[in-house]
Amino acid sequence: MKTDSSIIIKTPQELAILREAGGILASIISEVKCSLKSGMTTQEIDEKVEAAIVERDVIPAFKGYRGFPGCACLSVNEEVVHGVPGGRVLADGDIISVDVGIIYKGYYSDTATTVGIGKIGQNLEKLLSVTSEALYKGIEQARAGNHLSDISHAVQTYAEDRDFSIVRDFVGHGIGKNLHEDPEIPNFGDPHKGPVLKEGMVFAIEPMINIGAAATRILEDGWTVVAKDGKHSAHFEHTIAIGEDGAEILTK
Ligand code: MG
Numbered sequence: 485m486k487t488d489s490s491i492i493i494k495t496p497q498e499l500a501i502l503r504e505a506g507g508i509l510a511s512i513i514s515e516v517k518c519s520l521k522s523g524m525t526t527q528e529i530d531e532k533v534e535a536a537i538v539e540r541d542v543i544p545a546f547k548g549y550r551g552f553p554g555c556a557c558l559s560v561n562e563e564v565v566h567g568v569p570g571g572r573v574l575a576d577g578d579i580i581s582v583d584v585g586i587i588y589k590g591y592y593s594d595t596a597t598t599v600g601i602g603k604i605g606q607n608l609e610k611l612l613s614v615t616s617e618a619l620y621k622g623i624e625q626a627r628a629g630n631h632l633s634d635i636s637h638a639v640q641t642y643a644e645d646r647d648f649s650i651v652r653d654f655v656g657h658g659i660g661k662n663l664h665e666d667p668e669i670p671n672f673g674d675p676h677k678g679p680v681l682k683e684g685m686v687f688a689i690e691p692m693i694n695i696g697a698a699a700t701r702i703l704e705d706g707w708t709v710v711a712k713d714g715k716h717s718a719h720f721e722h723t724i725a726i727g728e729d730g731a732e733i734l735t736k
Contacts, residue, residue: 490666491658493684498591498660499725502686505542505588506723506734509595512536513584513735516556522576522601526558530569533584545585545592545663552707557583557596564651564692564700564709564717565596576602579612581719585663592663594688595735596721607695608716611648615693615718618642622671622689623724626731632667632678639691640672651692651717653700654709659688659723683726686734690721 494502515536520529533556537544544555552568559567559581560574567581574580583596598612621642625634640650656669667679671691696715703710711717724731 491679491685492660492665493682494660494686494725495684499684499686501589501591502593502660502723502725503734505586505591505593506595506736508540508542508588509584509586509593510735512540512586513582513595513597516582516584517597517599520574520580520599520601522574522578524574526560526567526569526572526574526580529558529582530554530556533582537586543587545587545594549663555584557581559583559708559717559719561716562711562714564694564711565654565719566707566709568705568707574601577604579604579608579716579718583719583721590661592659592661593723593735594659594663594721595723596690596719598718598720610646611693611695611716611718614643614646614648615691616720618671618691618693619689619720619722622691623722623731623733626681626687626689626724626726628681628683628726628728630681631676632669632681633673634675635689636670636673637675639689643691643693649694649696649698651694651698651700654692656688656690656721658686660686681726683728685726686723687726688721688723690719692717692719
């Protein structure tokens with residue numbers, strides 16, 4: 485069913501599938517997370533992601549999506565999102581965003597986490613905790629009766645109050661039978677704007693937060709987004725469903 489704002493409301497049957505998909509994806513991410521260590525290339529990490537996906541008999545959502553070559557977007561340090569798996573070698577003190585999507589029974593699920601390799605600097609610990617917490621602040625606002633931009637505003641104020649920058653060039657999205665559905669979900673904006681949220685909407689909320697300035701550019705591979713000033717960036721994402729009593733995190 486489509487609402488007038490073209491945000492698809494999922495049926496209970498669809499939500500049940502999306503819930504299962506989210507659980508499978510969460511187990512993939514947590515398995516891969518445990519295997520990360522210095523000396524690995526991002527190509528090797530992508531192979532682990534692919535193996536974990538194949539083992540669960542689900543379909544990698546990113547591989548081949550608009551020609552993307554990997555199963556995961558792997559974005560190291562100054563890379564913001566959409567990092568292409570390749571020869572980059574992880575070193576102690578690095579941070580890496582692992583962003584994975586799957587298709588299960590025709591429905592998409594999408595999640596990302598950023599982790600430190602070995603011991604990371606205090607500033608990076610703070611970047612990771614603030615980005616993760618900003619995501620949860622956004623999720624708290626994803627409740628029926630709120631406006632879409634209440635999510636955006638909560639993410640923005642939490643991060644900016646702690647002197648980090650919100651990436652504005654990329655946004656979260658609705659998700660379901662397609663990886664990207666309406667609405668776009670910016671991580672910034674004034675509160676109480678945009679469509680009213682309803683039970684059964686399913687969103688991928690994904691703050692991307694920089695230590696330096698917000699500006700980004702895309703590398704020559706056509707995919708990898710980096711912070712223009714070369715400073716570190718973090719990215720956390722959950723697929724959530726708006727329920728009777730607030731948001732349910734499907735990818736937890
Ligand atoms: Mg996403």
